[in-house]
Amino acid sequence: MKARTQALQDGVRRTVLPSGLRIITEEIPTTRSVSLGVWVGIGSRDETPAMSGASHFLEHLLFKGTHKRTAMQISAEIEAVGGETNAFTTKEYTCYYARVLDADLPLAMDVLCDAVADSLLQPADVETERGVILEEIAMHEDEPGDEVHDVFTEAIFGDHPLGRLISGTEESITPMTRSQINSFYRKRYTPPNIVITAAGNLQHAAVVKLVRKALAGSALDAGSADPADLRQATKRVRTQKPHTVVRNRDTEQAHVVVGGVGIGRNDDRRFALGVLNNVLGGGMSSRLFQEIREKRGLAYSVYSYSSQYADAGLIGVYAGCAPGKVEEVLDLIRSELDRVAVTGITAEEIARGKGMVKGSYVLGLEDTGSRMSRIAKSELLYGELMSVDDLLARVDAVTPEEVNAVAADLLAQRMSLAVVGPFDETAFPAG
Structure with a gap:
């Protein structure tokens, strides 16, 4: 199966790799920067009650080191060229992103794809980040202006996954094992679920080459599949009676x-x-x-x-x-x-x-x-x-x-x- 490329709009092109991974770019030649994102169509609503917070936990862990880079190297290589990188988790997707000068796109692509495709999830890092996340949960509870929105969401959706905290709770995060997180990672972070996007001073064909090079030999460079379907609204989510x-x-x-x-x-x-x-x-x-x-x-x-x-x-x-x-x-x-x-x-x-x-x-x-x-x-x-x-x-x-x-x-x-x-x-x- 060959890669399939199409023009979506002026300056916007889309390529689907044989693995099902999608690459979409927007050329903006008047800028001198590029923003890059690796988007995974998996979020907190895809977790079981016992794994509540796994997507957010994983978001933290993917920057902690790969076979090629330590956690320090992941951040230092981007910051050394004046770039920035971060991530966020939502109820329906997770995003890992970077913004760099256009000349540094190859570096950013290699670092970001390496982190998402080949994280080691070392046991020591799992324990360190568990402590960080528990502190984050406690800090959130100290921000009543934020907490009230979570209380409201739970009031509407109840025990449905949409009603749960993205971060999970102390009760779900504390017992979560490295093995459970790694299984979630490998089963969910697959090419059909991933979209890589970039916008700025770039050329689409060059970006596709960078992606293929960065992912060569990784877990995201295997298999033949179509992209994942859109999340379907098969039935309306049951909501709570007003209270x-x-x-x-x-x-x-x-x-x-x-x-x-x-x-x-x-x-x-x-x-x-x-x-x-x-x-x-x-x-x-x-x-x-x-x-x-x-x-x-x-x-x-x-x-x-x-x-x-x-x-x-x-x-x-x-x-x-x-x-x-x-x-x-x-x-x-x-x-x-x-x-x-x-x-x-x-x-x-x-x-x-x-x-x-x-x-x-x-x-x-x-x-x-x-x-x-x-x-x-x-x-x-x-x-x-x-x-x-x-x-x-x-x-x-x-x-x-x-x-x-x-x-x-x-x-x-x-x-x-x-x-x-x-x-x-x-x-x-x-x-």
């Missing part, structure tokens, strides 16, 4: 999230929801910001958001305020949600919301890192690469009726409530 979850913490500020079930990422209503979200709580001109912060000074931070997965989604409104003001803030949030669900939003607000969606998207593509992420997510999550013009046209095509319909559908539902602060459950009666 309240309170985490008692001795904090100076209370943190709350009110929200409910949203939509999946391939739902055609996502463009209308993006407009609605910006009007509701997406910026300083949004309804919630104006009502709660500007007019009443009840909270420093208040915003709405949505999260979308292959087969599920959620919507939420966050606010951080003094504990004594929580009841008033919650009343205002709920009143605004009810008002928008019933009466919708104005044509002027919809025009402003569209402008915010389009502006944030285009301005977010001003660097090679965001362009690299765009082509990777298009491949991994959507299976198609929409041009910027096509995406802007989709936003422009959103009608007031579509925005108000999605508002009526999502905002009229009974909502769950997550609270982190100096309270107990009895402080927030059901309903």
